[in-house]
Amino acid sequence: MTKIVFASNNITHWPLANPGFEVGTYDADRVPYSIKLSNLETLNSPKFTPVTGEDTWFHFRFHAIGTGSAILPLIRGYNDDGSVLFDIVRKSSSQMLCTAILDNGTTSVQADATTAWAFSKVNTCDVHVTTKALGVELRLYVNSALAAELIMTSNPNGLTAPSSFSLGSCMNYGTSSFTSISEIIVADGDTRNARLDLLRPSATGAYEQWSGLLTTLADDDPTTGMTTIAAAQRQTVSLTPYTGAANMSNFVITSQTTRGQNSPTGLQHTIRLSGVDYDSTAMPLDFQLQYNMTDYEINPATSLPWLGSDLALIETGFISVA
Secondary structure, three states, rough: OOEEEEEEEHHHOOOOOOHHHHHHHOOOOOOOOEEEEEOOEEEEEOOOOOOOOEEEEEEEEEEEOOOOOOOOEEEEEEEEEOOOOEEEEEEEOOOOEEEEEEOOOOOOOEEEEEOOOOOOOEEEEEEEEEEOEEEEEEEEEEEEEEEEEEEOOOOOOOOOOHHHHHHHOOOOOOOOEEEEEEEEEEEEOOOOOOOOOOEEEEEEEEEEEOEHHHHHHHOOOOOOOOEOOOOOOOEEEEEEEOOOOOOOOEEEEEEEEEOOOOOOOOEEEEEOOOOOOEEEEEEEEEOOOEEEEEEEEOOOOEEEEHHHHHHHEEEEEEEEEO
């Protein structure tokens, strides 16, 4: 089963990002807004834990008005030491064609995509990156169709799987144009045809042991939130209704944290179902703003794949760890 290592449709994960609400540029039934990039803007993701295998898939949906500049990549991937692994850049200012570039730390290769994205429509981009001891590979999918393939048979610097990426506005045209990106997923398996539904805290759950207002967990402000100075404190919440397909796959919890001088040093995510708590492994906390994610690949209460109906019964939350 595919394991997700990063999922986002939240501007707090992208410093200086703005939300976009333009009708037709994102799916309002699944997410509350798009991540809106203005002309010549680049947004950088937080660091995430890389996949454990060789294959990393990047996926997102985007809408752009058409002609633009190739100055900035649409997406650029980095591994743990900040080395650039790949770029997807605009090939032509008059078309929505792109060029894929793959780098092994010493040299690079590139290939032009054989398929263009559509003007003024929501498109999908999937990038499959393979990092092996004996080489690196890249495959670009434009609206799920293979559009470019690059293979390098050496990896002299031992480049590892990506742990961050940036998104750019190369599809923009002029200072008044923008690109709308949404439903961003990074996983260790095929992400073509993947969708993301964002559920937010809506009411307090069975545990109320952290201080602060529940509304600060969903206000798109990384400087607000709930706090505790004690260990083993639980907080759970119920979620906004799920309205997506019944055949869902992974259930992911994400959070952002900062650690104070006297605060607990770790965090766990938790799911509560039928009065039983299912806690994640502990995650160490940093003093800097940090992205945390737990992927519950199957329903821990049933050991079966998730059903859409399961989400009406669920509480999610977090626990402070000494």
